[in-house]
């Protein structure tokens with residue numbers, strides 16, 4: 001028996017035999033000059049491109065058979081591959097090298113893809129939060145080169161179709177497009193020696209909901225084809241040829257997991273209702289459309305926060321009104337009549353500013369600390385054309401189902417007034433063009449995530465249709481602690497008396513102003529904190545989809561009186577450790 005460890009990518013316990021999938025290596029290519037004419041090498045390259053395009057089209061047809069969760073993610077990646085096979089920099093420079101340096105098509109593709117991958121990949125000075133995205137981009141160049149090289153050299157790709165049903169698939173490397181070849185009804189779990197927790201492959205395996213562990217040290221040397229394995233996806237642990245006691249333990253854990261899954265699906269159909277009959281609204285936060293199936297499975301009553309930043313990702317083309325509309329409409333329709341709250345672009349970190357600078361937007365030249373200046377709504381009001389386009393796309397999508405619009409980083413009423421004027425202007429323009437819109441425009445709400453907004457919530461509610469309290473930023477700006485730098489330390493904790501008082505001020509202003517209010521920061525994912533917030537008068541919460549079942553489970557066991565008692569105790573706690581202890585010790 002041996003234990004291996006890797007990065008947890010997708011949860012689930014599986015006991016099964018492993019199928020090791022190897023890939024025949026490519027012959028060495030090097031710096032080969034062609035004995036043939038450049039014309040014939042260019043023709044070989046063209047053939048390989050056409051062949052690769054055909055294979056990608058074939059992969060696309062396989063998407064239809066995948067669960068909905070995987071389709072979108074993999075489809076988007078195949079789009080990237082197709083673009084790279086078109087008039088891309090890779091193909092252009094490879095052609096130039098063939099013509100100028102008389103390289104073979106193989107050498108030109110390999111050298112140019114490596115150069116571009118090195119340019120796109122993380123550098124020593126790349127900020128930590130951008131490293132994964134940079135590595136992903138570099139991986140895309142390598143993957144398309146690998147496909148071209150296999151077609152140029154005739155060394156075949158590996159196939160997953162003839163693996164035994166119910167096996168654990170293990171490979172040295174698993175590429176994102178391989179995920180399109182994985183049928184989650186036939187493969188019990190996926191392991192690989194390479195890969196990270198947040199690269200494309202990982203995102204796809206999660207979307208496919210297959211238990212998976214990547215970056216497993218020594219996987220291919222420690223495991224023989226056919227070995228019995230226990231895979232614990234959540235822990236990132238693999239046991240090779242377990243002894244009887246370990247096997248029995250894993251079987252019990254698997255049974256418990258199945259029981260829990262049943263519990264979650266039962267819970268999904270039950271209301272989030274306190275023991276006294278008061279209903280609580282549980283919504284989901286969404287960062288990527290691929291999360292939609294999970295939030296439906298976990299019983300979300302709508303989307304309380306759609307972070308629209310993914311649409312403006314640096315890897316994508318800048319989305320125009322219709323491109324944005326297509327995405328919003330897809331999500332709104334997918335929610336089947338449940339509300340979708342779309343937050344307009346909330347940029348402000350260095351990443352967003354860099355892209356704006358490249359697009360020639362002047363406010364990006366502001367300088368200073370990007371967290372403390374031109375960010376969120378302020379940035380959009382500086383560039384009203386960005387906001388007008390996004391409003392127009394959202395307004396169009398409001399014909400596809402119930403939509404609410406959310407403004408990030410509000411600090412003053414005049415910002416809401418100006419944003420509303422733009423919102424109405426976008427609607428007037430669309431109507432003038434003959435676009436049909438609902439007779440009443442969607443509600444326009446605000447994020448309360450700065451102390452300024454919380455302290456003046458009584459004034460803001462006069463202009464906002466609803467409030468969403470963003471405890472992530474509210475904590476950062478109140479406590480002067482960077483949320484990104486110290487997420488794990490006690491310094492950054494929303495359970496601080498100051499944050500709690502700002503939440504109380506906001507909730508009271510909303511209730512007095514008869515405006516709906518919800519909490520959509522990470523605090524809403526903590527069941528005990530939710531009990532406290534219910535005691536403070538909140539009845540609506542939006543959280544990451546995986547937190548919905550435990551939060552609902554606790555709510556269904558709670559009375560309003562208990563929540564109120566917790567609130568009184570919490571309000572008496574005068575320092576953060578005491579407050580955290582009160583909340584942690586709630587219900588023993």
Ligand code: PEP
Pocket residue numbers: 305307346449469470471472473474520521522
């Ligand atoms: C928040 O600040 O609490 C919030 C929900 O917004 P984000 O995490 O997207 O900044």
Ligand code: MG
Pocket residue numbers: 449470472473
């Ligand atoms: Mg925020």
